[in-house]
Every structure is written in C-alpha cells, then in structure tokens.
Amino acid sequence: MDGRRGNVFGAVAALQAQFGDRVSVLPDICAAHGRDLSLHPASPPDAVVFPETTEEVARIARLCSAHHVPMIPFGAGTSLEGHVAAVRGGVSVDLSAMNRILDVGQQDLDCLVEAGVTRQQLNAYLRDTGLFFPVDPGAEATFGGMCATGASGTNAVRYGTMRENVLGLTVVLPSGEIVRTGGRARKSSAGYDLTRLFIGSEGTLGFITEIRLRLTGIPESISAGLCAFESMEGAVNAVILTIQMGLPVARIELLDEKAIQGCNLYSHLDLDEKPTLFLEFHGTEQSVKEQAERFGEIVADHGGGAFTWATREEDRNRLWTARHNAFYAGLNLRPGSKALTTDVCVPISRLAACILETKADIGDSPLIAPLVGHVGDGNFHLVFLIDPDSAEEEREAHRLNDRLVERALAMGGTCTGEHGIGLGKKDLLAKEHGSALGLMRALKKAIDPQGLMNPDKILPDNTLETATF
Amino acid sequence: MDGRRGNVFGAVAALQAQFGDRVSVLPDICAAHGRDLSLHPASPPDAVVFPETTEEVARIARLCSAHHVPMIPFGAGTSLEGHVAAVRGGVSVDLSAMNRILDVGQQDLDCLVEAGVTRQQLNAYLRDTGLFFPVDPGAEATFGGMCATGASGTNAVRYGTMRENVLGLTVVLPSGEIVRTGGRARKSSAGYDLTRLFIGSEGTLGFITEIRLRLTGIPESISAGLCAFESMEGAVNAVILTIQMGLPVARIELLDEKAIQGCNLYSHLDLDEKPTLFLEFHGTEQSVKEQAERFGEIVADHGGGAFTWATREEDRNRLWTARHNAFYAGLNLRPGSKALTTDVCVPISRLAACILETKADIGDSPLIAPLVGHVGDGNFHLVFLIDPDSAEEEREAHRLNDRLVERALAMGGTCTGEHGIGLGKKDLLAKEHGSALGLMRALKKAIDPQGLMNPDKILPDNTLETATF
Structure with a gap:
C-alpha cells in the first residue's frame, strides 16, 4: 500500500462522466500537478480536473467526499513547501481556468x-x-x-x-x-x-x-533606487532604524553580495557585489522627496554609498524585475542545482543578529546560499543551491535551516513569514505553536472530518488523515 | 425554569473554596456584571469571580466546565449589544484585576x-x-x-x-x-x-x-481641526473624495447638527449647529501641511466653511474628548433617556446615499437621533434617545434600525462595523451571513462543545446552548 485512499476509480469515472475532457489522467499532466518549485519530491495526483465555476468546484467536492478521495487545490504551482503534492493520491483541482x-x-x-x-x-x-x-x-x-x-x-x-x-x-x-x-x-x-x-x-x-x-x-509619485553598503551590519542597521523611525517606505529589500552576483549574471546588470538595499518611496512629490532625504541621512550614518536612482518607469521595472527574479538568478549561479529556500521572520530589533549569525553559519559550510529579504518586515530568505544528486548537500542545507529556525524562534520569530508550512515545516510548526496544535486540529476536524482536503499538509501528525473508512 | 443551566451551586461553592473573597454573589455586584451600556435588559450572573492570572482563569474554566455552568468574560462592561448579560446564569469572570x-x-x-x-x-x-x-x-x-x-x-x-x-x-x-x-x-x-x-x-x-x-x-507633527458644511450631502461627499484620493487622514469624523448641539451642551463648546467634520492629520510637518491644503481644496468644492484649527495639544485633546463623549452628550440632549445605538458600515461610494436616506427616515419619525460616524471607513452611528418607559418609542427605534440595516446590506455593507453581534443582532447576522452560519456553528461546537462560553451570543439559534446535560 502506498497510502492512497478512497475509491479513486469510482471518483475519476464519475468526474469523467460529468466533466468529459476537462478531466485528465495523462501521466504528464498529473506529474505537473504533483510538484511545485521546491525540493519536495513530486507526488502526482490520480487525476486532474479543470472546473470553470464555483458551482462546478462544489460538484467536484461532493463527488470526492462521497468516494472518500483526497482533493488538492492547484493554482500556478509556484508554492515552496510541497503544498500541491498529492501524497495520498486523489484529485488535483486546477483552478487556473x-x-x-x-x-x-x-x-x-x-x-x-x-x-x-x-x-x-x-x-x-x-x-x-x-x-x-x-x-x-x-x-x-x-x-x-x-x-x-x-x-x-x-x-x-x-x-x-x-x-x-x-x-x-x-x-x-x-x-x-x-x-x-x-x-x-x-x-x-x-x-x-x-x-x-x-x-x-x-x-x-x-x-x-x-x-x-x-x-x-497608484501613488502620485514613485521613486526607486538602490544603495550598496560596506558591511552587512551597516545595511541591516539602516533598515532597523528606518522602521523604528516610522519612515513609510513602500519597499525596502536586502540582497547580499552573493545575490547581487546572481542578479548581475542573470539580469545583465553591473552592480557592486556588496550588500545592497533596493528601495521604493510612494507619496506626493513633496513627501517622496522628504522620505528619500531622511533615508539618505540614515544611509550616511551606516556606511552606505551613493544612492543610484531609478526614476523612469522602465528603469524601475528593470530594478524590480531583477529583484523578483532573484530566485532564478540564484539557481543560475550554480547551473543544474536545485533550491532549498528558507523563510524566517523575526522581530525587527533582532534582524541584524539573526542575519549575521546565519551568514557566519553559511561561511563555515561548503554550500552557496544567496540571501534576499523583505527586511522591513524582518523576513529574509536564503536560497541554498544544492547538487540534486548529493544527499549530503541536502542534509547540510536542512541542518543549517534547522539552526536558522531555532535561532529565529528563540528571538520570538516564526519559521515562515510568507511561504507557509506545507509538507516541509510541519515539525517546525509544532515547535513554534505547540500549545495551539490541538486547537488547529479541532478546527480541521470540524470543517473536514474525513481529512480529504490537501491531506498531510500543515498539521504535524496524520491522526486525521490516517482514519480509515 | 428560567433557562439557567448546570450545577451552579456546586460551581460557586468550589470557586469560593479556591478563590475565597474574590468570588462574589452579592446582588449589587452580580447586577453590575449583567448589564452593559445598551438597552438590553440586565441578566445578572449567579456569581462573579476576579482572577489575577491566566492560570487562575484556566482553573475557573475547568471548574465551570466540570459543573456544566456558563462562563461570561467581563472587562469594563462598555459593550453595546448586551454582550455581558448572563442570559442563562452562570459565572461572570471579571478580568479587570x-x-x-x-x-x-x-x-x-x-x-x-x-x-x-x-x-x-x-x-x-x-x-x-x-x-x-x-x-x-x-x-x-x-x-x-x-x-x-x-x-x-x-x-x-x-x-x-x-x-x-x-x-x-x-x-x-x-x-x-x-x-x-x-x-x-x-x-x-x-x-x-x-x-x-x-x-x-x-x-x-x-x-x-x-x-x-x-x-x-507618535507622529512628528499632528494637526487637527473642524469644518462645518452647509449640507450633509456636501460633508459626506467631501469624505468620499478624500478616501478615493487616498489622502492619508488619521481621523475623519462626521457629526450631524443634532450631535453638534449635544456636544455644545455637554462639552461647553460653541460650534455652529451644522454637519461638521472633525479631522486629524499625522506626518512630518511638511506632509501634514500638504494634506491639510489638499483637504482644504476638497472642502471648498463641497460647500464647507472655514477650517478651525486646534494646533495646541490641549485644544486637540478638548476636541477629541468632545468627540469621544458624543454618546453621553447625545443622552444628555434628552435627560433620563436611554440609547439604542446603530452601527452599519457601507462601501464608501454608498455612504452619502445611506446617510441621506436614513436622515430622511428620522425626519419622518418623532424620535431624536444624533448621528456620529467614523465616515472614512463608511461606518456611522445613530443614537436613538428613547423614553425608558415607552415601549412604543423602543419599537419605533428598532423599526428604523431594521430599515437602516436592510439598506446597508443591500448596499453591500454590514450590520455592525465595530460593536459586534451580541444579543441584539443575531437575526441580522443570519441575514448578512446566511451561507456562513453553519460553518460558524461548527467552529463554535468544535471549541465549546458544551456551549458554555457566553451562551446565546452571536449565533442566531440556540441549538448548541439548549443541549441538556
């Protein structure tokens, strides 16, 4: 037994009768729906269905429930914790139509x-x-x-x-x-x-x-730009002060020297390979100017260099496209590698300590891991670049992430600022919210008593999901 | 039978054994814990207990659960929908210590x-x-x-x-x-x-x-002030435009001519008895100035008069104290009256229609009802002043509130922007969230299977609460 559940044949036959060629059991289609952008092993569903209305989704749910078959919602497949993997088989419900x-x-x-x-x-x-x-x-x-x-x-x-x-x-x-x-x-x-x-x-x-x-x-005035720092400590302390002063920055993103190197290669830029902040200010012309001036004073006090402005819309877009592509730019630093992405978020006062201790950890390890972060929220990511054939590298990345999460939790932070728990962080959720797990489980059971909705995600044990029918 | 539940005597005796004189069954104390600031009839609990730690609250909960006795959390008793009434008896847990x-x-x-x-x-x-x-x-x-x-x-x-x-x-x-x-x-x-x-x-x-x-x-610069309008329509349209333009006002409050009359009497002010906006701007000195200028342009286009500034902190405090006392100032307009307070919130584009139609309703009725509102959010209150001995006036206020809520729901709004459902709006919750009630009930049952936590509040039927033990 591979843990697959319910009367899958019955469910798929009933779906095909109702949805015709909007149900697929083709191996390629199923495979593409069982994996996301993460390291987690693919688990293809038994079938994929493409509903077009809420009422159709309701029919699919009734049908899967009647056959005790798992249902996994699918959007773009861009999650990072194995959210879409059909670990107990069942039907992937692709809402992209x-x-x-x-x-x-x-x-x-x-x-x-x-x-x-x-x-x-x-x-x-x-x-x-x-x-x-x-x-x-x-x-x-x-x-x-x-x-x-x-x-x-x-x-x-x-x-x-x-x-x-x-x-x-x-x-x-x-x-x-x-x-x-x-x-x-x-x-x-x-x-x-x-x-x-x-x-x-x-x-x-x-x-x-x-x-x-x-x-x-859309704000009346937008200005964006970037600023390189001599040290990581200076860059992060500039962020902390910006937040503590209540400067209403619209974006304040940190890329370390490795991430900048990736952006240079991938997005054909020519930036100094130093810890760098990407910023954007929104407001009236007057207030944007004022925000930028105040930020300039903070930069000067923290060893930051000159501010490079991107005032034209196309320059701004180029800047933010480069930032948004930082994940792929990271992967590109080591062609053929796959990524393990971390996601801690800590109280702002602890951000410098958390980042510096983590960078020291990486320095002591053989792995490459560019750092990018939504640092104004205290949230940052490492992208560990791993040889897909090396179990040892994967173990090492997990070891470093475990250390990172423990550090973040000790600082009052969270194991995930934005990616979620999925398959990958269930044990960490138990560490972070031990006292609340019983209540989370009670809510799950009240709404999904059969445990059919995206089984084995979020909750750290499978009590619900392994109930037999 | 008066609907009281569980082994109250056993629970109170056990509480007294554990909490000594921090448990009270004195009629005055119980009466004070069974009523809030609303019209809802008082329902005194059987006892009041004053815990001092989370651990003590947990002991109280275990004990009440074991005796199947209702528990009602109590803070300051300032709620407006009968939230603290012990409609099925039980223990009021006063957290003020x-x-x-x-x-x-x-x-x-x-x-x-x-x-x-x-x-x-x-x-x-x-x-x-x-x-x-x-x-x-x-x-x-x-x-x-x-x-x-x-x-x-x-x-x-x-x-x-x-x-x-x-x-x-x-x-x-x-x-x-x-x-x-x-x-x-x-x-x-x-x-x-x-x-x-x-x-x-x-x-x-x-x-x-x-x-x-x-x-x-605390913002670097704060400025506040008020501005009277020739018409209610002009005042509300000025608010709508302010929000649609994204002007980051910190406060934008509306008081109608009746509410201003109340404030004048109660807070010893001398304001024009016209629809009036109370505003506050937060930011840097520069940006506050700019916000005020822009708002001034809007005012000029909508028949607003001169802006009266309150720049000194004591003047600002006087202004906002008067606003915060508007409820008591309203009551004071008709000494000896009690209040029925409404609380709809509508999408901002419908605010003028909602307020004007409602004012017309009040104009056609014999009741007095000053209007005050957090209009930047689309939320406003009427304070119906009712003779406590007149069932007819109370019926009329309820009739007008029902019309108001129906109007707000038809506009995509809510029956309560901030006061909650309590005892008073359970039927309205069913109208507003009919499709979601089953799910709300399932959550309640999962967390409070005995139905002991503040019974008969929020959920419109008593299925849970009338379960017998």
Missing part, C-alpha cells in the same frame, strides 16, 4: 476576482483605473494560492499582506457547501472572521474560488 | 498587556516612549473587550482596527486549556490564523487573557 476579473469597484477601491487570476494579470487589467493591488510575491502566483499561503512580498512593509488586503471570499467546503465570507464594507464585526481563517489555510479547509480584494490608488 | 502592562518592546514597536488593561492606561504608560496604541473606541474599554468585539474607532481609517493591530494572544479555552497564538514577528504564515479567530469572537470561544499589541510611533 477560473481566471475572470468579475468586477472592479473603482469608487470603492476594491475588485472581485476568480481564484485563478494572477497578480500581473490583475495589475495589467487595472492599468487605466489609477488603482493597483500591492501584494507581490516574487512568482506569478494566482490569487487563490496567494490567499492559501497568506502571501506577502516586497510591498508588505507599507501595504500589508494578503490578510490585510482581502475583504471577503467565496469558499467551497469539502462537503460541497458554498460559503461567502466578509463583504464590501472596509470593516465589520459581524460574527467569526472566516475570511482570515481561510487565508493561510493552504487548501486544507476548503477551496477558495472567488476573492474580493482591496485595491490601492 | 489583570491589568498589568507586562512588557514594552520599544525597539520592536510592540507591547504585551493583560486583558484588563485599558487603552487610556496604556497610552498614559507609553507617554515617554514616543509610541502609542492607535485603536480608540469611544469608551474606556479593556483590551480584552476590544479584542472580543473587533473594536475600531476614530483612528481606524489610517491605522486599522484591532484585527490589524494585534500580533498574538493568550487564550483560555472553555476546557481550561491555555493556547498561545501569533508571535512577535510582524507577519507569519505558520498554521491557521487563530489570533483573528478570537478577535471578534465576543467571548463565545474562550477567554482572552493576554494580548501582544503593535504600537505606532
């Missing part, structure tokens, strides 16, 4: 999108409205996936994460019941906060099919 | 407080740190209560509500289990968002005993 932008409330700064819409798609669509959606994980993820992992990204320091930017959801429960949460008012105290229960639930409580997003006005 | 400020993380802009700490207490304590906590419901509420109702207030338009300003909680479940949620990192994707499940849960899922709050730097 649900990619309609249903409504833009220009007067109310909100919009309603289906789960398969991606952030670049939405922002392109909004271009002429003067509005944008600020949350931007590096990948071209879907909004369903961004909700499911509680995504954030470079703008979160100013605009918040998905938690602060979703007004309401349409959710299909594993039973097939359709639930609408939240609303269009900017705030509400009407009953339990179901919206935020599903944000970060990683597909383990239900399918998110529609999302009402808060939008933000 | 848990009022220690345990830790201020000045470097990390956060602090840890016990549930009984009040917002004015905290802000007085923080005075020399350069930090403050922005969420300010009018009442001197406790942080436990503010979490339980998802409170907001005048600053929410800029700084968010309790949902955006709490990093983590210590919670005692009805079983007596102690759970810690969240952490000190500014963001996390580690497991289900339990923090926000308890924010807004109105004491129906557990006791909140400790809260880690995000703090904000």
